[in-house]
Each structure stands twice: as structure tokens, then as C-alpha cells.
Amino acid sequence: MDKAELKRRTADFDDTANVCGIRLDGPEELLELLYEDFAVSVGTFFHPINLDILLHAGIVTEEVKNLCVEIEAKVDYLTQNPTIVERIKGDSRWEAVFALCEQVRYLRQPH
Numbered sequence: 001m002d003k004a005e006l007k008r009r010t011a012d013f014d015d016t017a018n019v020c021g022i023r024l025d026g027p028e029e030l031l032e033l034l035y036e037d038f039a040v041s042v043g044t045f046f047h048p049i050n051l052d053i054l055l056h057a058g059i060v061t062e063e064v065k066n067l068c069v070e071i072e073a074k075v076d077y078l079t080q081n082p083t084i085v086e087r088i089k090g091d092s093r094w095e096a097v098f099a100l101c102e103q104v105r106y107l108r109q110p111h
Contacts, residue, residue: 001053009050010059016041017104039079046072064107071100 019038044050046068054060060068074097 001057006053006057006059009045009053012041012045013050013054013060014108016045017101017108019101039075042072042075048072061107064104067100067104067107071097071104074100 016038019041048069051060051065051068055062055065074093078093078097
């Protein structure tokens with residue numbers, strides 16, 4: 001894989017983790033955007049194949065990869081419920097996803 005492609009994948013991965021920084025007390029349109037776009041991004045950029053590419057390139061650690069696999073599974077489960085957008089505020093299952101994304105963001109920062 002060339003450097004440009006790896007850089008794009010890394011940026012898309014980071015953008016997906018960063019979406020979780022959005023507060024859930026905004027307008028309903030924001031919640032729908034988060035629900036739809038975030039779920040698609042997680043399915044794509046936290047997909048095990050993409051995570052393996054980033055792991056082998058040294059972009060993410062095994063710990064970050066495992067957190068992302070957990071996030072993907074939780075988001076996949078939550079998106080199976082078509083009424084979740086109406087209940088996203090304060091939903092502990094979504095809060096768990098966001099907490100995991102915070103861990104990913106922290107672990108991706110240079111220390």
C-alpha cells in the first residue's frame with residue numbers, strides 16, 4: 001500500500017473516532033447525522049480489514065484495534081434498532097460507544 005493511501009486511511013480512521021466528541025444535547029438533525037454517518041464510518045474505517053492494515057503499518061496498536069472492534073460490534077447492534085435515533089440522548093449503550101472512542105482518541109495521541 002502506498003503512503004498516500006495509508007495516510008488517507010489514517011485520516012478517515014481518526015475522523016471516525018473524533019465524531020464521538022460531538023455532544024449529544026444538540027438538535028435532532030445532529031443526532032440523525034451522527035447516527036447515520038457515524039455508523040457507516042465505523043463499519044468502514046473500524047472494519048477488521050482496515051484495522052489490520054493500520055496495525056501492520058504501525059498506525060494503531062493492538063489495544064486500539066481491539067477497542068475499535070468492540071466499538072464496531074456495539075454500533076452494529078445499535079443500528080439494528082430503527083428507533084434508536086429518537087432515544088440516542090442519554091442512552092447508556094451509545095454512551096459506552098462514545099467512551100470507547102474517547103479511549104481510542106487518547107491512545108492515538110502522542111505521549
